[in-house]
Amino acid sequence: MAWCGENICLGIGKEYIILNSTTGATSKVFSSGRSIPLVVPLPSGELILGKDDVGVFVDQNGKLLQDGRICWSEAPSSIVIHKPYGLARLPRHVEIRSLYAPYPLVQTIVLRDVHLLQQSNNCAIAAVGSSIYGLLHVPVGAQIVQLTASGNFVGALALCKLLPPEDSSLRAAKEASIHIRYGHYLFDNGSYEESMDQFLASQVDITYVLSLYPSITLPKDLTIVEPEKFQEQTGALSREGSLQDAKHLHGRMAIIGISPNICIFNSLINGYCRFGLLEEGVKLFKDLAGCSLEPDGLCLSSLIYGYCTKVEEGNHYLNSMRSVHGIEPGPDHYTCMVDLFGRADLLQEALNLINSIPDGPHSETWGALLSATVSI
Structure with missing residues (x-):
């Protein structure tokens, strides 16, 4: 039983009954189900009534409160209120849940066969066999x-x-x-x-x-005054080999309000390829589609140049220029590819490519072939 305002809530048999202490009038609330009745008063004056493995919130007159029910993992033998938590004594553990909807599980304390769970001033007391445990509340x-x-x-x-x-x-x-x-x-x-x-x-x-947070602001030597100068700074870092700074700068574009463009991507891809970081360069190249950007000739030229002895990959990007991206290869692209063939000792393939150039080879293209024959 428990007092609730002027009323008393009683658990008799398998029923909950509200008794008015002034008039003596009684009214039934609901059944406790298969479990024994469990009446738990709340500091607010409301009650929790046990119905099997559910704790139902009711007001002082026994009226159900909207969305007021805690679902325990098992039917509890007793419940202690230590605001803002409810602690339930279950057969194999003590279960702690929040008293605020949706009444989530906060903690499970493994204590078997707890024969007493009681509230004290500053903690909950759990008695197990000949031992007594104090369950202290750490504020959220x-x-x-x-x-x-x-x-x-x-x-x-x-x-x-x-x-x-x-x-x-x-x-x-x-x-x-x-x-x-x-x-x-x-x-x-x-x-x-x-x-x-x-x-x-x-x-x-x-x-x-x-x-x-100073650590996420740009260092003085990397301060960007105007978004238009972002490409120049990224390119300069790539040329100087400061790829980590360039990559870091690229990552801050969204924060400092700069939209990515093909020129910025070109600077970074060129830097990666020149310093042998092909995987990074290819990854950035694939990111172009996610930014709704189309690669240009300079971008593809950097990729071809970066592949060094990987002829198949370089040739793939050269062929994709026209077929996939609609870009007509220029002298720089052919020169890079001839250089690739030369490095791989594929002089006949290099010569075949030179002869297939629509407008004829450029002097630098012949120079790449000549350089390959001299190195042999």
Whole structure:
């Protein structure tokens, strides 16, 4: 039994009954199902009534509350309220759930054959055999701080959903802060697209984020004043061999408000191919389609040049210029391909290619063939 305002809720047999202490009037609520009745008072004056493995929320008059039911994994023998949690004594463990909809599972504590679960001032007491355990409540806010500090951002965001509805403004602030820190972490580890998702979820102005975290602002020697100069800077880094800086700069395009264009891609692909990073160059080449960009002659020339002794791959890109991309190969492309044939000691194939050039070979093309014969 339990008091609820002026009424008393009684569990008799398999039924719950509300007794008015003033008038003596009684009214049935519902059956407890196959389990014994379980009446649990809440600090708000409402009740939880057990019905098998479900805890049903009712008001002081026994009226069902909308969306008010906790589903335990088994029928509990007793329930202790330690706001904002409900602790249920089950045969093989103590189950802890949030008292806020949708009443998610918070924790399971393996304690078999608990014969007493009782609330004290600062904790819940569980008695097992000759042992007594104190179950201490760690505030959700403190748990969120601990998880965030340890880098478990996903877990911290999940815990934010356990904050009570009346703390909605606090929840929003914590979630925004975690999203920003998570985005910062992802950005520093090269996951640029994922980091942008976190920054956007934080609903904080991106320039404010950049000012808070110096590690994701551009170094002084890489500061970009005008978007039009982005290509020049990327190209310069590629020529100087600073490919990591160039790649980092490319990853920041979305953050600093610069749309990708073919010139920027060309600069990076050229840098990758010149320094033997063909896989990176080809990956970036394939990314063009995702940016709704078409490759141009310079882009394909870089790929052909980069393949060195890989004749088949270089020849594939040369042939795809006309058939796939609708680009007429120019002198530079033929020269690169002749150089590839020469490096592979395929002089006859190089000569056949020269003879197939529609407008005749360029002097540099003949130079590439001559260079190959001299090296032999």
